[in-house]
């Protein structure tokens with residue numbers, strides 16, 4: 001049973017998908033803590049409803065990003081976390097923080113990386129006019145939206161898609177592949193070799 005902590009800034013629908021995957025027995029994980037950097041984030045209420053310890057840590061109450069991250073680290077160490085899951089966490093973690101949890105932080109991004117990094121990936125895809133986009137689960141390294149790719153799902157972009165239409169279709173796939181990626185890690189089937197992920201047994 002892998003111990004995970006989820007960082008989320010907003011709506012928390014990916015967090016919900018992970019909570020549901022744990023309660024259905026699909027995902028052999030214990031969500032020991034949910035942290036948000038935004039007060040009143042829906043993610044925190046979702047954690048509450050599921051009986052999961054959750055915390056708002058206010059970045060503005062620290063002088064420096066390093067102090068905020070020191071607080072995050074203390075929380076993570078306190079619960080003995082094995083995997084940090086970023087689920088709509090809209091804050092860039094420093095290289096030092098990432099170094100502390102090397103290959104133990106994963107993220108989901110709403111595009112087929114390395115395309116459309118950064119904010120509003122779905123809008124970038126619609127504006128560019130790609131025929132396919134999707135989502136990516138990856139290990140977090142010191143870059144932004146970089147790091148070894150664990151799973152991706154492809155979504156067709158229709159010509160009359162609004163950004164919201166595409167985002168909704170991508171989100172459905174996010175909810176499918178994020179619990180699956182965590183399950184693969186929990187089963188110790190995910191190895192990194194030469195910057196690429198190898199999934200053992202499939």
Ligand code: GAR
Nearest residue numbers: 010011012013014087088108109110
């Ligand atoms: C998701 O679409 C996630 O891929 C995206 O934020 C949304 C969070 O939704 N993350 C990023 O853009 C990170 N760069 P949720 O709060 O409902 O899970």
